[in-house]
Amino acid sequence: MVVLKWNNEWSNEWNNEWNNEWSEFMTQTEVTKDEIMAVYPKVAETMADALGCDVEDVKLDVSLIEGLDAESIDFLDMVFRLERTFKIKIPRGKIVENARGDLPEAEFEQKGIVTEKGMAQLRSYLSEIPAERFKTPMKVADIPRLFTPETFCKLVVHAQREAQPAA
């Protein structure tokens, strides 16, 4: 098992790789399971290419970091590849900041630890992720550890909707 260096640097890096549009993206009409399954095969293939792993390992609910050893640069790689594969634009920026939603920073986290209110916010923001993975106390820098292929499927579906507004 690769031991990942994990610190605040990561979270800063992460923050910079996404932007505010993300929250708009993820709070639009909920994505259905059918929509997710429609893009999942191609997403899995693309992510396997980025991570250099077998496509069978890219299970819908596996943690990209814990389960597939993804590092921060892999996330960028996946986004670039998904953009090419699906001919979409995926906004980059402040994902963690946006996960916070309307909660003021001081209510979302204290000294780098996500508050109870913050956890509730995260659970609804990342609704595809099994509840037991939201372990407390959770560091803000550890939020990306939650992300799964399904998180990215949702991202792709939202980007497709942006590109082709519902008739």
Place this chain on the structure above:
Amino acid sequence: MAMTADSGLAGKVAIVTGGSRGIGRAIVELLAAEGADVTLFYRDQVAAAREVVAAARSAGASVGSEQVDVRNSKACAAAVDRVAERAGRIDILVNNAGMIRDNQLAAMDDEDVSLVLDTNVGGVFNVTRAVVPHMIVQRAGKIINLSSVAGEKGGRGQTNYAASKGAVNAFTRALAVELAPRKITVNCVAPGVIETEMSQAVRDMAGDTVKSRILLKRYGKPEEVAYAVWFLASRYADYVTGQVIGVDGGFKME
């Protein structure tokens, strides 16, 4: 392992900023002569850029151009995407575009400061940011930044230029760390005083003083810088990253 003389540059897709004149032109010509597909970026030297492209093409090389002000990030992104769209990939980026506006610090106006920093540092950020996604996906790439001996040993009247080149050195080392997981190398070539239009004023005004500080007692030629860039862009430099290679004839500080 047998050594061969194949740089591996044939068919590689390269972008060279500031490629219409001076050192940039020499780099364009050398990479193109090695069989690379080169796009030069230039800002306002339309005639010079055309001449470089025409000369290279008549020699059978693959060279194109894009008019881009590297201070404009959107223009950089668009031009880089056009290259990637056409060529399918980007293997080599040479950040060469640079300006000087020498003056004593107290006499510098705002534009002397902003023009030099925005071009020499901002330009490197703008073009590199647009190129890196392509290299990350490719899991390969070579980024070569043109720094200067002034980045380490700045002279009188060079605070703006020296600061910009010191920044390029620091940028190079940090980006080398960031991109190493994707096998992308990032290096600098730091020329000394090279016979170009840009250094004409310095050579005219302080030629003897400057020469007395060069161990080899002569100025460099653009192609001598281009050879270092060629090395860093070639497969021979696959194991070199985060370095600043001086091509300065052995420049001594005052």
